Amino acid sequence: MTITDIQNALREKVRVIAKEKLSVEPDHIASEIPPKTELGDLAFPIAFELAKLIKQQTGEKQNPRAIAEELKNGISEFDFVDRVEIAGPGYLNVFYDRTGFLLDENSAETGANEPGTKVCVEHTSVNPNKAAHIGHVRNAVLGDTFIRILKADGKEVETQYYIDNTGVQVADVAVGFMFIHNMNLDDIKALDKELTESDKKFDFYCWDLYAQVGRAYQENEELKEKRAEVLHLIEEGDNPTADLADFVATRNVECIVETMERFGVRYDLLPRESEILHLKFWEKAFGQMKELGVIHYETEGKNAGCWVMPFAEHSGTDDHESDKILVRSNGTVTYTGKDIAYQMWKLGILGMDFFYKRFHRYADGKEIWVTTENADEAESGFPAFGGGETIYNVIDTRQSYPQEIVKKGVAAIDPEKGEKASVHLSYEMVALSPAAAEELGFELSEEDKGRTFIEMSGRKGLGVKADDLLDRMEIKALAEVESRHPDSDEAEKKHIAHQIAVGALRYFLLKFTRNTVIVFDFKEALSFEGETGCFCQYSAVRVNKIFQKLAERDESVAEIKAALTDREKVAEIFGSEAGSDIWSMLILAARLDETIHNAAAVNEPAILAKYTFNLAKAFNLFYHNHKILPEPDAVKRAVLISVAEKVRDSLTRSLNTLGIEVPEKM
RNA sequence: GCUCCCGUAGCUCAGUUGGAUAGAGCAACAGCCUUCUAAGCUGUGGGUCGCACGUUCGAGUCGUGCCGGGGGCACCA
Structure with a gap:
């Protein structure tokens, strides 16, 4: 029980x-x-x-x-x-009944979950025009952890990274390549090869280029006009500009997927915006909305020539309309419009499907699939995509308003599913402290210096790049590992340093609740002490060590635990002075599943992060107060080892659910 | 103007659908390594939970108003 x-x-x-x-x-x-x-x-x-x-x-x-x-x-x-x-x-x-509980825990079968309902989680969705920064990592880690929580809670989960490959941001970088550097597709391919050979990343190059384009727009009106042309050509597809943009976007996605893999974040499917357009997903949703009368065509006023959806919950003012434009007067579709079609597909209520092909194969053989509009390219052997009972969209809280519209659009077409089944998993941004921004080499205005935080901006090139930060963490962790285990071989030390760095960063991003703005501070993020992932890993390594020692001494855990059959003696131990301590440890470790369920129910991974820290902290204290291996009394030793075993199981599972690995040694 | 979020220890944050004496980490100070790893443990100090009123047996949590900070209200996403 x-x-x-x-x-x-x-x-x-x-x-x-x-x-x-x-x-x-x-x-x-x-x-x-x-x-x-x-x-x-x-x-x-x-x-x-x-x-x-x-x-x-x-x-x-x-x-x-x-x-x-x-x-x-x-x-x-x-x-x-x-x-x-x-x-x-x-x-x-x-x-x-403490004794009964302990014996029951020892015989309990773990997790015989029934096959659960399928849900889809969309996260990351970084615009494929630059490297990912720490804010994107918050999104990815939040989404990835939530997925792990849902899976631990018995759900079947599909992970999607939406590729906005036909948007303005990709167009901006294309403009940079074409009109600032005068490069064509072949030039870019050559550049990419050159970068790869000199161990540089294509997405880092685009990061700088994007910032350069941002600056150029301010002094060059012509360039801005080029953007509109380029965007139009990209949306249309099947032309040299679209091919160039497709290469740039795809290379960036490859880089970002690689970066996220370092953080332990993986994907099942990359649905692309170009397919939403070219496979006429949008047109189908558009048609249904027209038929149902939830949108209408404006013939006059400032929105003349546009298809809009009224949004009564937000009252209009002189400056702002309460209507949301889904189709622009030039006939192109806004992101909000495309997302309605995408969400309908995710829920399995659109009645259309993509073609799919393989995109990437992880080292262990797991594959990522990507959508394609081309039936000739389509590959078989893919799992059933889409059709989620619930869809979770991990999107910045700043997009709450458009997300509400999307939800309303979906609900208008399918009232039964739309309202409940689409969940906006919103979260606050990661910003920089003025000190952190200066540390990155940015000159701040007097006004900025007085601010509590400064928003990161891809357009300005202001941000902490994910790979840079992880590199820095790994170097720092490696130095610590070196000092503690100088005799271990290099590969092992590097591996441990990597596990510690990822643990520290993931925990740092998860310990804050979703609606807290994280003001990024290098010192705090790079810390290995106190409430950190490292602290939790260390605690897990300690408990593992106990069982390693037992194995080294050829002691069988099962044989040790045989002493538990003396129920009276066990009850006596729980009733003793130390009994409450031992019991507190046991029952805390037993609360993992309840905590996971709770975190899933309220969509808040931070609950699990806090629990993990408390469990690790409690074990450190337990470890300090009770000498487990040297314990002379056989029954007490059996009790302590049983409790330690429960802690080991819970702490390992808890950390894994947070996407944090437990190193062999630290 | 409309709307959403936040305000809890010097700093950064937790605080379950309203429940018992409001908790962590950091920073400061004082201790603890012949032991299963000190990336750890123990102790000390530190609070008008922004302010006011209200609902309730009971409010950090719910309601109203105010003050302060941030986001959103694009033919960007």
Whole structure:
């Protein structure tokens, strides 16, 4: 019986007693984990509410403590309950049977999940015109971790990285290549080869070029006009400019996929915007919306010639219309329009499909697929893509407004699915502290210096590039590993340094809740002490070491645990002075699945990050207070090792769910 | 103007659908390595939870108003 089963059984019992004995049915049976172990393992502050309900129904005034007494008797019947206490004005504190719990945990089967429903998660979706910066990594790590959480919670998940290969940003870089550097496709290919040979990255080159184009636009109006032409040619496709842009976008995606792989982030499918257009996905969605009358054509006013969707929730002003343009007067489709079609496809309600081909093969053989409009290019052997029961879109909170429109558009066509099934997993940006911006070599205006943070900007070339930061972390971690394990071989040291660097960065990005702006600070991000990924890894390495030692000494864990059959002695240990300590450790480790479920339910990976840190912290204390291997008493040693085993399992799984590996040694 | 988010220790942040004495990390100071790894552990100091009113047995959490900071309201995404 898992801890979740226990809680559900207790909650259900409380509900039944309330109904049968007290004739009241509260909407929700609240329960909480008491602030201290001495106050029990689960508490119901329900008596107050029941007293109120009884008073409302009958006018009879009941003492909450008397109600708690009534509940206590029923709950005490369970085998897994050791005792129930009534505390304060009417808290019902339940204490689990510690011995039974430990033995049960030891025999419990882990995770026999039924095949769950399929969901799609879109994340990363960096514009394919430059290298990824730390803000993009927040998106990717958030999405990737959420996916791991959903999978751990029993869902089948498909990961998509949407490629906006026909947008303005790609056009900007194409303009740079074509009109600033006067390069054609062959020149760019030659440049790419040259860069690769000198160990430089194409996306880094584009990063600088994009910033250069941004500056050039300010002083060169002609160039800006070129952008519109280039954008139009890219959207149209099948011309030299479109081919050039396609090469640039594809190379950038390759680079970004490579970068994200370093962070442990992977994808299943790369749906491309060009296919949404050329395979007429948009036209189909457009037709349906026209038919349903959710959009209309403006014949006059400032939006004359556009197809717009009214958006009544936002009131219009003189400066701003409340309508959202989906089709521009020149006939091109806005991103919002294209996203409606894309989301419909993701939900499996569009009734059309892409062609697919292989894009990339990871070292372990896993493949990424990409969409194609060309039936001749299409490859077979791909898994069934799209058709998610729920779709999660990991997108910056600054896009909340367009996301609302997209949702509304989808809901207009399919009311049943649209409203609930499309979830905007929003998160705040990663910004730079003024100090960090200066550290990157940017000159700040007086106004900027006074700001609490400075927004990163691809257009200005202002940002911490993902690869640069990870490189820096790996160098720092390697120095630490060198000093601790000078005799290990180079490859192993590098591997450990990499694991530590990724752990530190992922944890750093995950410990903040989604709606907190992360003001990036080098010192804090590069730290290996305190609340960091490294701290959690270190704790896991420690617990692993105990079992390594046992193996070295040819001691069998199963044989050691045989001593647990002496239930009386086990109960005595839990009842001793150290007993509560040991029990706290065990029950905290047992709360992983509950925590994962909670994190999935409220779409908040930070909950799991915090839990992991608390678990690691608790184990460090446990480790300090109880000498496990030298413990002379066989039964106590068995108890300590069983608890350590549970911690090892939970901490490893918890870290893996955060995408953080546990190094062999640290 | 409209709208969303934030305001909790010197700094950076947690705080479950309203529950018990508001917690971490960093920074500061004082301790702990013949032991299963000190990237660790222990202790000390540090709070009008922005302000006010309200709802409630109970408010950091919910409501209203105000103050302060940020985002959004493009024929960009």
